[in-house]
Structure formats: C-alpha cells, structure tokens
Amino acid sequence: MQHGEYLHVGRLVSTHGIRGEVRVLPDTDFPEERFAPGNELFLLHPSLSEPLILRIEKSRPHKNVWLVKFTQWSDINEVEPFKDxxxxxxxxxxxxxxxxEGExxxxxxxxxDVITTEGRHLGKVQEILQLPANDVWVVRPDPKGKDLLLPYIDEVVKQVDTKKKQIxxxxxxxxx
Structure with a gap:
C-alpha cells in the first residue's frame, strides 16, 4: 500500500518504562476505538521498507498521550529504533x-471548493487548524492569493457536501 492509502491515527513519541510500552500522541477523534486491545495498526518509519503490523495488547490514556503496549514488543530496546x-x-x-450532524x-x-451563498468561488480548503474555540479552515483562492481563514461555526458554514467536494x-x- 502507498502512504496515501492510510489514515494517520498517532505518532510514537517515546518509550514508557522498560517493558516495551510506548507513548503515542493521538491524531484521531477516536483514540478509545483505535487503541483498543486486539486492534492492529501499521507502523510507518523511515527505517522500514514495508509497514510493520502491530497488535495492541493493552492501552490507556495518560495526560495528553496514550500508553500502548504492543504484543510484538516486550522490551525497551525493541521499541527505541521506531521512535517518531x-x-x-x-x-x-x-x-x-x-x-x-456536522461530523x-x-x-x-x-x-x-468554498463558495458563498451568493455563488462567489473563494478557493479550496488547503488545511484545517484545530484551535481551542473551533476549527479554522484555511482557504487558498489561487496559488498566489492570500489565504482566507474560515471559522467552522454555524454562522459561517452553511452546507458541506463531501461527495461534490463543495462547501x-x-x-x-x-x-x-
């Protein structure tokens, strides 16, 4: 599989203890589901030519990370090469x-494509910024245009059609 065929769910940021447990910074709205015991995840790392399949033995939230124990690793030395x-x-x-429901x-x-209720094309969404108050969608009008920052709030975003790729x-x- 190519890298574009995956959804990122987390990043292995460091080890935790000496028995192969890792700290995972989640990049998913569903960490309880993604990091549930028995689930399999793929590990992508520059040192690997192919994705490594990892099965979750146990996991738990801890501050802003998840502590995850994979069945394949039983010692800190097995985990160290795969940090990041x-x-x-x-x-x-x-x-x-x-x-x-807006999810x-x-x-x-x-x-x-982002279009106003009057029919004016504003550009395409380039990225999404997750801010404390609400998400902000970065819209680029053209390659040389200045980015427009749209708050994802009901007063601004009226309709999202993911099939037509139109907002x-x-x-x-x-x-x-």
Missing part, C-alpha cells in the same frame, strides 16, 4: 461519522 514512527490504519478501516474527517474537507458559506464582515 507514524501509526496508521487503512482508509477502508474508517470509523463512520454522522455527516448530517467530517479532515481528508474529506481538504480540497473542497457553501455565508460571507460575513471581517472574514477577509
């Missing part, structure tokens, strides 16, 4: 979301 590796799942292993994956939003927004004072 990316933990991923196949895109087919996607957790269903309630799109009609979307980032990869569904990035690349969507309808209500233009508000102060967005430019």
């Amino acid at each position: 590796g990316k933990l991923v799942v196949s895109k087919e292993d996607i957790v269903p979301v309630q799109e009609d 979307f994956y980032f990869h569904q939003i990035v690349g969507c 309808i927004i209500k233009w508000m004072e102060g967005l430019e």
